[in-house]
Amino acid sequence: MYTRTTCPTHIVQEAIDNAADEALAGHATKISVTLDKEGCVTVEDNGRGIPVGIPPGESRPAAELAFTTLHAGGKFDKTDSHSAYRFSGGLHGVGVAVTNALSKRVEVEIKTRDPEGKGNGHYRIVFAGGDVMEPLTRLQDCGPRTHGTLIRIWPDGQYFDSPKIHTRELTHLLRSKAILLPGLQVTLTLPDQEPVTWQYTEGLHDYLQEIVEDAEPVTPIFPGASYQDGDQNGFAKGEGAAWALAWCVSSPAPETYVNLIPTLNGGTHESGFRAGVFEAVRTFMEHHSLTPAKLKLVQEDVTGKMAFVLSARMLDPQFQGQTKDKLTSRDAHKLLSLSIKDPLELWLNSHPDAGKTIADLAIQNAQARTRAAQKIERKKGSGxxxxxxxxxxxxxxxxxxxxxxxxxxxxxxxxxxxxxxxxxxxxxxxxxxxxxxxxxxxxxxxxxxxxxxxxxxxxxxxxxxxxxxxxxxxxxxxxxxxxxxxxxxxxxxxxxxxxxxxxxxxxxxxxxxxxxxxxxLLYRVDATVRGKPRKVYCEAETERDATIERLLTEGVKEAAITVQRFKGLGEMNPDQLWETAMCPDTRTLMxxxxxxxxxxxxxxxxxxxxxxxxxxxxxxxxxxxxxxxxxxx
Structure with missing residues (x-):
C-alpha cells in the first residue's frame, strides 16, 4: 500500500518530492541527488530546511516526527494561502516515514532558522532501522543565507525484490521535476559518471518537443496554463494546470503529473483534460462546418493521436494508494476540463490550419471506428x-x-x-x-x-x-x-x-x-410428329420461329404446335429446369x-x-x- 517493493526507488522519491515541494512553493532553486557505490542515496535541496522546533502538543522535534510518525507532515493545513505545502504531492502523510522504516540507516542534516531565534543553525539527526540512533543535535551556527536539507538514505534490501535503485526511473523523475518547474536546477550524479544537470526555461514546451521528434507531429505545439482566481467555479485560487500538446501521426504515451508527482496510470485529471480538448475541438468543427453529416465523433477520435504533457495543481489530491500512480479526485475532471477548453478554442481559432488538420484526423479516426464497428467476420469452421x-x-x-x-x-x-x-x-x-x-x-x-x-x-x-x-x-x-x-x-x-x-x-x-x-431457355415448342410427341427448347425468338418453320415443313399442322414461354425459373417443372439449365449434356453455360x-x-x-x-x-x-x-x- 505504502510503496512499491520491486526496488527502493519509490522511498527515495519521497525525499525528492519533499525537496520539489519546496521548489514549487518558491523556496528552493536547486535539487541534487547522488548515488554512491555503497548503495547510499543523497538528496539535497536549498529550501528552508525541515522545521527543527517542537510542535504544540508534542514532545519531540518536527524533524524527528516527520521521519518516525505517520501523518505528521506539514502538508495538511490547506487554508493557509502562504503554506509551502499548499499544492504538495499527497494527502496520506506517510512521506519520508516510509523511507526511514525501510532503510538500514538515514542521516538528516538541516540548515534552517533556529526556533529560539538564535540565527540559523546546522542540525543533524540519525536513524537506524527506523528508530532514532542520534537525536536531533545542533552542530554549529551557519550564515543567514545558508539553508536547506540533506538526507542520506541506505535502503534495506530485505524489503525489496532488488536492492538496486532503478536509475532510469530516477533519471526520468528528476528530469520531470526540472521540466515542471522552469528555472529549477536539478542534478543527478551516478557512480563513476559525470554529474548531469537539467534546467529548462520553457519547461513543458521544450520537453514535448523532444518527445514528439520521432512521432511525426502534424500540428504546432500548443503550450499553455490556466489557474483559478478563486472567485468562481468553486475552486481555490491557484488550482489548475499547465500543459503542452500536439497532434502526431504516431502518438507517444502521455505524461501526467499532479503537484509534481508523476501519475503513471493517469486518473481523473487526464480524463478531464481529454474531455476539455474534445469539447474545444468539437466546438471548432461545428463553428466551421467541418463535421460530415451523420458522423458522430467520440472523444477518442479527437484525442487518440494527441501527444501531451500535463501538470495539474490541486488542493488535497486523492490518489489510489500511497504510490500515487493514479489520481482519483472527483473534482479534478471538472477542473481540468475548464482549464483547457477555452484556451484551446482560442488557439484553434487563431491557428485555423492546425484546427483543420486536427479535424481531418478526427474525421478519419471516426470513419475508421465506424467501419470497424460494422465489420462482420465470416463465420468459420469446418463441416x-x-x-x-x-x-x-x-x-x-x-x-x-x-x-x-x-x-x-x-x-x-x-x-x-x-x-x-x-x-x-x-x-x-x-x-x-x-x-x-x-x-x-x-x-x-x-x-x-x-x-x-x-x-x-x-x-x-x-x-x-x-x-x-x-x-x-x-x-x-x-x-x-x-x-x-x-x-x-x-x-x-x-x-x-x-x-x-x-x-x-x-x-x-x-x-x-x-x-x-x-x-x-425462354421457349418450349411442343408438337406431334408422325404420331410421336416432340419438344424443343429455344433460347430466343429467332430460334423459336425457325423451329416452328421446320415443323410446318415436316407436315405438322400449325394448330398442333404449342408454344410455351417461360416467364421465370419458378414456372419450370423440375424436369424442365434439369433439361434446360442443369443437365451437363443439354445446358448452355457462359x-x-x-x-x-x-x-x-x-x-x-x-x-x-x-x-x-x-x-x-x-x-x-x-x-x-x-x-x-x-x-x-
Whole structure:
C-alpha cells in the first residue's frame, strides 16, 4: 500500500518530492541527488530546511516526527494561502516515514532558522532501522543565507525484490521535476559518471518537443496554463494546470503529473483534460462546418493521436494508494476540463490550419471506428454444421466435379433442388437482389446475409486482385459456380450484382475460371410428329420461329404446335429446369474467366456502371453506347 517493493526507488522519491515541494512553493532553486557505490542515496535541496522546533502538543522535534510518525507532515493545513505545502504531492502523510522504516540507516542534516531565534543553525539527526540512533543535535551556527536539507538514505534490501535503485526511473523523475518547474536546477550524479544537470526555461514546451521528434507531429505545439482566481467555479485560487500538446501521426504515451508527482496510470485529471480538448475541438468543427453529416465523433477520435504533457495543481489530491500512480479526485475532471477548453478554442481559432488538420484526423479516426464497428467476420469452421441453412449441399467432395447453383428466388430454388443430381450439384437460393458491393469495404460485406452465405458455402475468404489465386482458393468447395437467374431484366441485374461481388472481393474465382452463367431457355415448342410427341427448347425468338418453320415443313399442322414461354425459373417443372439449365449434356453455360491484366480496365468500367456517384457518367454512356445493348423488353 505504502510503496512499491520491486526496488527502493519509490522511498527515495519521497525525499525528492519533499525537496520539489519546496521548489514549487518558491523556496528552493536547486535539487541534487547522488548515488554512491555503497548503495547510499543523497538528496539535497536549498529550501528552508525541515522545521527543527517542537510542535504544540508534542514532545519531540518536527524533524524527528516527520521521519518516525505517520501523518505528521506539514502538508495538511490547506487554508493557509502562504503554506509551502499548499499544492504538495499527497494527502496520506506517510512521506519520508516510509523511507526511514525501510532503510538500514538515514542521516538528516538541516540548515534552517533556529526556533529560539538564535540565527540559523546546522542540525543533524540519525536513524537506524527506523528508530532514532542520534537525536536531533545542533552542530554549529551557519550564515543567514545558508539553508536547506540533506538526507542520506541506505535502503534495506530485505524489503525489496532488488536492492538496486532503478536509475532510469530516477533519471526520468528528476528530469520531470526540472521540466515542471522552469528555472529549477536539478542534478543527478551516478557512480563513476559525470554529474548531469537539467534546467529548462520553457519547461513543458521544450520537453514535448523532444518527445514528439520521432512521432511525426502534424500540428504546432500548443503550450499553455490556466489557474483559478478563486472567485468562481468553486475552486481555490491557484488550482489548475499547465500543459503542452500536439497532434502526431504516431502518438507517444502521455505524461501526467499532479503537484509534481508523476501519475503513471493517469486518473481523473487526464480524463478531464481529454474531455476539455474534445469539447474545444468539437466546438471548432461545428463553428466551421467541418463535421460530415451523420458522423458522430467520440472523444477518442479527437484525442487518440494527441501527444501531451500535463501538470495539474490541486488542493488535497486523492490518489489510489500511497504510490500515487493514479489520481482519483472527483473534482479534478471538472477542473481540468475548464482549464483547457477555452484556451484551446482560442488557439484553434487563431491557428485555423492546425484546427483543420486536427479535424481531418478526427474525421478519419471516426470513419475508421465506424467501419470497424460494422465489420462482420465470416463465420468459420469446418463441416456441414457451419454451412448456411438454405444450402442444399452435394455428396461428392471432388471439386473438379462439384457445382453450386446460385439460384434466384426460393421458388426456383425449390425446383432446382428437386431437379439436381445430388451427387455433385449443390443449390443455394438467393433471396432478393444481392447488395451492390463495388464500393463496400471488404470488412463490411459480410453484414449482408446473402453475401455471407455465399462466402461460407464456397469456403473462401474475401481477397484482393493482387493475391496469389491458388492461395486465395485453398478452401474452395466447388469447381463450378453457376449463376442461375431468370432471362429478364431483373435476372440480368442479379447476374451483374453477383459478378460485381466476385470481381471486387473474390477475383481469384474469375481469374481461375470458376464462375459461369447458365442461360435458361425462354421457349418450349411442343408438337406431334408422325404420331410421336416432340419438344424443343429455344433460347430466343429467332430460334423459336425457325423451329416452328421446320415443323410446318415436316407436315405438322400449325394448330398442333404449342408454344410455351417461360416467364421465370419458378414456372419450370423440375424436369424442365434439369433439361434446360442443369443437365451437363443439354445446358448452355457462359464462362466468365478474366485475365489479371484485364482487371484495371474492368475496374474502370465497373466504377462507371456500379459507382454511387457516377449517375451522370452512366447517362452519357447509355446515350453514347446504349444502342449496343441486347435487351428483352
Amino acid at each position: 456441414l454444421a457451419t454451412l448456411p441453412g438454405k444450402l442444399t449441399d452435394c455428396e461428392s467432395e471432388d471439386i473438379t466435379r462439384n457445382e453450386i447453383f446460385l439460384v434466384e428466388g426460393d421458388s426456383a430454388g425449390g425446383s432446382a433442388k428437386m431437379a439436381r443430381d445430388k451427387e455433385f450439384q449443390a443449390i443455394l437460393p438467393l433471396r432478393g437482389k444481392v447488395l451492390n458491393t463495388w464500393e463496400v469495404d471488404r470488412d463490411v460485406i459480410f453484414k449482408n446475409q446473402e453475401v455471407h452465405n455465399m462466402a461460407v458455402a464456397l469456403g473462401i475468404e474475401a481477397h484482393s486482385a493482387n493475391v496469389d489465386p491458388d492461395a486465395a482458393l485453398t478452401g474452395l468447395r466447388y469447381g463450378k459456380i453457376i449463376i442461375l437467374s431468370d432471362a429478364d431484366v431483373d435476372g440480368s441485374h442479379i447476374q451483374v450484382l453477383l459478378l460485381t461481388l466476385f470481381l471486387r472481393h473474390f477475383p481469384a474465382l474469375m481469374m481461375r475460371g470458376h464462375v459461369m452463367v447458365a442461360k435458361p 464462362p466468365l474467366a478474366i485475365h489479371p491484366g484485364e482487371i484495371p480496365a474492368l475496374g474502370t468500367q465497373f466504377t462507371l456502371l456500379m459507382g454511387k456517384n457516377e449517375a451522370s457518367g452512366r447517362r452519357a454512356w447509355m446515350e453514347r453506347d446504349g444502342w449496343t445493348a441486347d435487351l428483352d423488353i
